[in-house]
Amino acid sequence: MLEIALIVLALVCVALAGACFRLAGKQREYARQALLQAERDAGRDQRIKELSKRLDAYLTGSIRMGEELHELRRIVAPLPDKLTQMEQRDPSSLSFTQAARLVGLGASVDDLTQSCGLSRAEAELVSKLHQSKR
Incomplete structure (x- = not known):
């Protein structure tokens, strides 16, 4: 009987060892x-x-x-207001209005300075303002 108990105990130990290795x-x-x-x-x-x-x-x-x-x-x-002020500054001269029309027709800055008597800065301003409206 003791031998059977030892065999069972040995089998349980082997099973526990296998479980430990698996874990x-x-x-x-x-x-x-x-x-x-x-x-x-x-x-x-x-x-x-x-x-x-x-x-x-x-x-x-x-x-x-x-x-x-x-x-x-x-x-x-403020540029449009400044342009309006510049146009109204000299009522006898229509050069800014003429320049705006010429820009609408495709005139260059040089064309504006020659035909309207504007300074280069004024011609560039008129050109930029009126090109953006197109």
Whole structure:
């Protein structure tokens, strides 16, 4: 009877040893999977950081462009009023009105300075203002 108990005990020990080896193998597999997951997580985190930096650069560029656009609008906004004032400054001269018509017909800045007696800056202003309306 003692021999049977020892045999049963030996079989239980062998079964427990087999279970321990199987569990140790699973534990090694889980550790390997955890290491692989940590590597994937590190790669993902690095890509997120890179994308964040690129997004910051794009946002900074957009903000600068918006500020410059705002500044340009501020500079250009009074130009039509200035042109109107220039046209009204000398009622006997219709050179600005004539220049505007010539720009509408495709005249160049040089044509405006020669035919209307405008300075180059005035001719460029009239040309730019009336070309934008076309």
